[in-house]
Amino acid sequence: MVQEFLFWVFGIAVCGGALGVVLSQNVVRMAFWLIISLGSTSGLFFLLQADFVAAVQLLVYVGGTLVLLIFGVMLTASGPYVTMKTSPTEWVAAAVVSSALLGLITVSAYGVDWQAVDGVVSGHARENQPEGYTTAQQGRTIRPLGFALLGMRPDQDLNQSEQPSGVGYLLPFEIVSVHLLVVLVGAAYLARAKRRVDPTAANPAS
Amino acid sequence: MGSELNFCIMISAVLFVAGVVCMATKRNAIGVLMGVELVLNAANLNFVAFANYTSLGLDGQVIALFVIVLAAAEAAVALAIALNFYNNHLTIDVDRADDLRG
Numbered sequence: 001m002v003q004e005f006l007f008w009v010f011g012i013a014v015c016g017g018a019l020g021v022v023l024s025q026n027v028v029r030m031a032f033w034l035i036i037s038l039g040s041t042s043g044l045f046f047l048l049q050a051d052f053v054a055a056v057q058l059l060v061y062v063g064g065t066l067v068l069l070i071f072g073v074m075l076t077a078s079g080p081y082v083t084m085k086t087s088p089t090e091w092v093a094a095a096v097v098s099s100a101l102l103g104l105i106t107v108s109a110y111g112v113d114w115q116a117v118d119g120v121v122s123g124h125a126r127e128n129q130p131e132g133y134t135t136a137q138q139g140r141t142i143r144p145l146g147f148a149l150l151g152m153r154p155d156q157d158l159n160q161s162e163q164p165s166g167v168g169y170l171l172p173f174e175i176v177s178v179h180l181l182v183v184l185v186g187a188a189y190l191a192r193a194k195r196r197v198d199p200t201a202a203n204p205a206s
Numbered sequence: 207m208g209s210e211l212n213f214c215i216m217i218s219a220v221l222f223v224a225g226v227v228c229m230a231t232k233r234n235a236i237g238v239l240m241g242v243e244l245v246l247n248a249a250n251l252n253f254v255a256f257a258n259y260t261s262l263g264l265d266g267q268v269i270a271l272f273v274i275v276l277a278a279a280e281a282a283v284a285l286a287i288a289l290n291f292y293n294n295h296l297t298i299d300v301d302r303a304d305d306l307r308g
Contacts, residue, residue: 011213014221015217015221015224018220018221018225018244021240021244022231030237030240034240034243037221037247038243041247044217044251050257050270053250053254060275061277065281069239069240072288086233098223098224098226102223105215109212114208115208118260145267148265153263169268172272176272176275176276179279183283184282186283186286187282187283187285188286190283
C-alpha cells in the first residue's frame, strides 16, 4: 500500500522533472529539474529492489555528473540568465513528433504479453528461481551483484546440481574501468586551461 | 507482473521522449547533454524494472551499473568539448557550430 503510493509519487516526480527540463528555457532551471528527475528515478530503483543501483545513481549521477553539468553551465554562460529561444514552429513540430513517438511506444509496450515472453532470453522462467532465493527476501543486492561480476549467480545457480559456467561480467567490468580511465585523462587534456582566442583579432577560418 | 511492469515502461517512455525532444529543440549545448542524460536514465529504468519483474534477475542491474558509468564518462568528454567550443566561439549555441559546413 505504502509502496504503491510511493511508486506514484516518484513516478510523477520523474515525469514532471523530465517535462520541466524540456519546457524551461533557463539552463540553470533545467539543471534543477534534472536533479528532481534523476533523484526520483533513484527512489524508483529503491522500490524496484535494486538498492545498490539506486545508491550508485544518487552518488554518481546526482552527486557527480550533475555537478559536472552545473560547472559546465557556470563556465559557459556569459550572463546568469542567458536564454536561447526555440522558435514556436520548432515547438509545434517537436510536440507533434514527440506525442507520436510516445503513442508508438505506449501501443507497442502494451501490445506485448510480458508474462508469455518471460524466460525466452534468460532461458528459465521466473517461477523456476532456486529454492530459498528471492530478491526481496535477500534485501541487499551488493553481494549478489559482486558475485554476478565474478560469474556466480545466486539468483539462478543456488541449489543447482551443475556448476555455473562462464566468466560473468568480469571482462566488461575491466573494459569499462579502463574506458573510464582513458576518458577522464582525455577529458582533462581537452579541457585544460588555454588562452582564450579573441575572435575579433584574427579569424583563421576565413 | 503486467501492470507494474507497464507502469515502469510508461514512466521510462515519458523520460525517453522528453530526452529526445530536449536533444532536438535545445540550442544550448549543455541542454543537449541533459537530454542525453534523460535518455540514458530511461534505458536504466527499463533495465531495472525488467530485472525486478521478469526472470532477467541480476543481469539488468549489472547492465544498469555499466550504463551509469558510461553516462558519467560521456558527460565528462562532452563537457570538455563544450568548454573548448566556448573558448573558441564565446558562445554555447549549437547553431553556431557550423565550421565544418562545406
